[in-house]
Amino acid sequence: MEFMEFSGKQAAQSPEALRLAGEAPWIMGWPPSADERVLADRDFSWLAAWHPLAFDSEVFGLALGQISCLAHRAPWPEADSLARGAVFLGELAARARGAGLAGLFARVAEKDFLGAQALEAAGARLMDASVVWEADLDALAATPAPPGGFELRAAAPEDAPALEALAAGAFCDLAAYADRFSLDPRLGHGCGELYRRWMANSLSGAQADQVLVLTAEKKPVGFITLKKGQSGEPGWVALNAVSPDMRGRGLYNTLLAHGLAWLAGQGASCARVRTKFSQRAVIRAWSRLGARPLAGDFTFHLWLDDF
Ligand SMILES: CC(C)(COP(=O)(O)OP(=O)(O)OC[C@H]1O[C@@H](n2cnc3c(N)ncnc32)[C@H](O)[C@@H]1OP(=O)(O)O)[C@@H](O)C(=O)NCCC(=O)NCCS
Numbered sequence: 430m431e432f433m434e435f436s437g438k439q440a441a442q443s444p445e446a447l448r449l450a451g452e453a454p455w456i457m458g459w460p461p462s463a464d465e466r467v468l469a470d471r472d473f474s475w476l477a478a479w480h481p482l483a484f485d486s487e488v489f490g491l492a493l494g495q496i497s498c499l500a501h502r503a504p505w506p507e508a509d510s511l512a513r514g515a516v517f518l519g520e521l522a523a524r525a526r527g528a529g530l531a532g533l534f535a536r537v538a539e540k541d542f543l544g545a546q547a548l549e550a551a552g553a554r555l556m557d558a559s560v561v562w563e564a565d566l567d568a569l570a571a572t573p574a575p576p577g578g579f580e581l582r583a584a585a586p587e588d589a590p591a592l593e594a595l596a597a598g599a600f601c602d603l604a605a606y607a608d609r610f611s612l613d614p615r616l617g618h619g620c621g622e623l624y625r626r627w628m629a630n631s632l633s634g635a636q637a638d639q640v641l642v643l644t645a646e647k648k649p650v651g652f653i654t655l656k657k658g659q660s661g662e663p664g665w666v667a668l669n670a671v672s673p674d675m676r677g678r679g680l681y682n683t684l685l686a687h688g689l690a691w692l693a694g695q696g697a698s699c700a701r702v703r704t705k706f707s708q709r710a711v712i713r714a715w716s717r718l719g720a721r722p723l724a725g726d727f728t729f730h731l732w733l734d735d736f
Contacts, residue, residue: 430516431471434524437461437478445473449500455538457726458498465497466528468521474510475517476500479525479533488626489610489619494525496535499544506543514547518731522551526733532615533733539725553731556609558706563663564720566693566700572686575643579680581687584640584652589632591649592642596628597621599670607707613730627668628654637667639691643684650675653688657695664697669711676710685714 440446441460450459461478469476478498485493503510537544575581601611601620611620631637631654643651651671658664671680692700704711
């Protein structure tokens, strides 16, 4: 197999890359950003775009990167397509390691078994299975009042320590959430820090437009972070959790109803959440509001010093 390397900008203008992107089944993340590195084989049967991840690398103290787009012409894993995929990803791994990276994250679409199996053949491990749900916001029912003893309001600056602790606890508890950072032995040490920072950045406005908090006796016991869609795009629910001692009482149903009402009030006509197949409480709550699944995906971690 022979290889060619492009910038993202060059790849997005290359007729062969454009043809592969147009024909590749289940491609995600096309077109690449202008400054990404793009690798393809000479026949354009495989192509991948990748880049370093500054935030994740800083949090985990390891040089990390992400394959943002993985495209292949063959649809299914067969002996030849899989063998080529394994060689291609082996080459990509060698180049990423040569660029100083210790690990790469890669996400493939739910039906992309060739991408998934080629990643496995190159040494990657499955770390996450998720699905995006979408709810129409045009005809939302009236929002239910929180049950007696609970209050629901916009987060205030003094909530920050409690909300950061709640987020770190909820998402890094393997039994409750099985987060991919918590699951990976190389990254588990930084899971709490990642979610604390994500919550802090949500409260500062950098990663959310609104944070709603549910309190009991004035103490935060749940939250939902919300992003308005830009110019007609869907709104998003980003982070949401209820403290362990308060789960199973319908509080997420209440939080979600208020979160979606806030997004509708900002002009969004639909809202999305990306959650794991395993998070049945989330899926039930969204289904109760008439939401439907849009698309699933699998995320892999590839450690480059395994080669
Ligand atoms: C997911 C989470 C927010 C749910 O909060 P909760 O307050 O316990 O949820 P609710 O009690 O409102 O339940 C919502 C629905 O799920 C159901 N449910 C609750 N726990 C469930 C479970 N473990 N398995 C299956 N269904 C469950 C409820 O019966 C309810 O459905 P219904 O209205 O049809 O009866 C909470 O478990 C949590 O914080 N988990 C860890 C972090 C997380 O997963 N966050 C979501 C990321 S997208």
